[in-house]
Amino acid sequence: EIVMTQSPATLSVSPGERATLSCRASQSVSSNLAWYQQKPGQAPRLLIYGASTRATGIPARFSGSGSGTEFTLTISSLQSEDFAVYYCQQYNNWPQLTFGGGTKVEIK
């Protein structure tokens, strides 16, 4: 099983600042990585797939990068609606899929 590890567990950021979230795979997943945002009481929402392609309707302030085992989600200028929990998920080992443990982005 491919283990996905996200860091940090919690990120405190001021509105307008940049947030950088990390996701590491226990073995290479190529670019087969997705990022999700989940707000309290809501279902997750797909942000990024293919490591760097924004899903439909996702603002340009969200960007993904990386390949192999190291990935980054960057939110260029945090808006109030961006404070949430973010998860990465690999699908290189289809059909065995795994999520990371999540990073909570909170207001500093």
Add this chain to the structure above:
Amino acid sequence: EVQLVQSGAEVKKPGESLKISCKGSGYSFTSYWIGWVRQMPGKGLEWMGIIYPGDSDTRYSPSFQGQVTISADKSISTAYLQWSSLKASDTAMYYCAGVTGGAFDIWGQGTMVTVSS
């Protein structure tokens, strides 16, 4: 509009059986993998398994193999997640989600399952 609509919240006792549902609309249900994801209270997302309704090809996470059964009825565009004997540790929110290229791009609203004596 493409959407997945899940059945309502359930409160069950340990040992009882349960089947929750996920109805797709706005797309070709038989051409789209559907996955199930568990989220225990205050915890992260866990992938449970997926099904291809076109031929009912089903795959499970090793963590959930034998613990749940995933099925689908393509005649009514509905996928299911079922338990034969619930435990308190099954208390969680369960999401269905459509899979495109490996990523979950459409999510249901979630079904809360509470198991308590």
